[in-house]
Amino acid sequence: MPELPEVEVVRHGVDVHVTGRLVRSVEVLHPRAIRRHLPGASDFAGRLTGRRVTAMRRRGKYLWAELSGGDAMLAHLGMSGQLLVQPEGAPDEKHLRVRFRFDDGGPELRFVDQRTFGGFSMGELVEVDGTVLPAPIAHIGRDPMDPRFDPAAAVRALRRKRTELKRALLDQTLVSGIGNIYADEALWRARVHWAKPTDRIGPAKAAEVLTAATEVMTEALGAGGTSFDALYVNVNGQSGYFDRSLAVYGQEGRPCRRCGRPIRREPFMNRSSFSCPRCQPRPTAR
DNA sequence: TTGTGGACCTGGGTGC
DNA sequence: TGCACCCAGGTCCACA
Incomplete structure (x- = not known):
């Protein structure tokens, strides 16, 4: 995608x-x-x-x-x-x-x-x-690869929301460019669960999530993108190969690269979210 | 005003 | 073999 x-x-x-x-x-x-x-x-x-x-x-x-x-x-x-x-x-x-x-x-x-x-x-x-x-x-926010992207402003905007972290990451008016795949990968890198309420995330952790998103997307760009099937190809019809580097997305049941626990898949917004049950524990109730 | 959930859409895969 | 159903997910919009 x-x-x-x-x-x-x-x-x-x-x-x-x-x-x-x-x-x-x-x-x-x-x-x-x-x-x-x-x-x-x-x-x-x-x-x-x-x-x-x-x-x-x-x-x-x-x-x-x-x-x-x-x-x-x-x-x-x-x-x-x-x-x-x-x-x-x-x-x-x-x-x-x-x-x-x-x-x-x-x-x-x-x-x-x-x-x-x-x-x-x-x-x-x-x-x-x-x-x-x-x-x-005009309403779409800057993406992390924009030279004028302001990480501090993005952290503030993220923490002002009152929703789940992943939903905020997918909100293109806050930070653009992140979709389901790279949201899951960034959250795994930052060791935080997708359902963590944004207003309970500290500024350092919020910055860590955004940094992880930037890093994973930069690496994917270097690999020509992520292709699971023929639905994503470049203008010459060639696939990218970052899917081989994915840590959690589409990896249900496979061992986490950090701790070995099987990656879990959970329903999220009529689709799926992938995470590690040990590295990314569910947030506790308020 | 803000957050949430469903509709849109198609075809591959799966189960019966 | 054929059919029904599920699933993928970015964006928009209705509703609470």
Whole structure:
């Protein structure tokens, strides 16, 4: 599932292959892929055609193409979205949703998305706290790889919440880029249970969790991201290999690398959370 | 105002 | 073999 490291790998790939090129045509093959662009498919295609991509940017799990003329095409990969660079005429992928062709006749950009949670929209660029980004994501917090990320402010924001720690970590308005996988990995590294109430966490432990999240995502980026199946690949269709380094996520029943206890899996927000019962004891009741 | 829980969505895997 | 069901999870939204 694409979280910050995977999205950054994709952003870099798209940047290399697409920045500087002029869009010749856009083909929307599934309406859900542009459901956040309310004026519809023809408006989306019309606003992109004839525009040049001037840069590829990212914040958290969102990425966007800055366009000649000033606005941007915003993208989110959702759970299974892929941006692939393919030669024109290559066979269509089964779940091809949007195709971008360029005026140089070179490789096209394809959005392939099995579960249709990802998609695109057009957005005006606005300045928020000294950074220019698309208006629809003005509320998204800086991610830990942002040079202007303020760890102390993130710790304060985290501790102000009155919820479970993992839920706060997944709140993209506090700190962006963290998803289910790296939240579990960061919590294991920091030896804290996902259900720990945020208002009962000291500033040092909160900082430790955020540092662990930054470290694990940096390592994952160096490994090309985490791939469990064909749902995450880079723009060339290649998988990352950080899944081999995961300590708890998807490791139910396997021994903890620190203490040997079997990793447990617990339901969390209609999904799963993985942790070590000894290293990450459940918080005591208030 | 803030926190919580469910819906959305598809296809692979599993059990019967 | 075919069918039903479960599961994956990021984001949004209704509700408390």
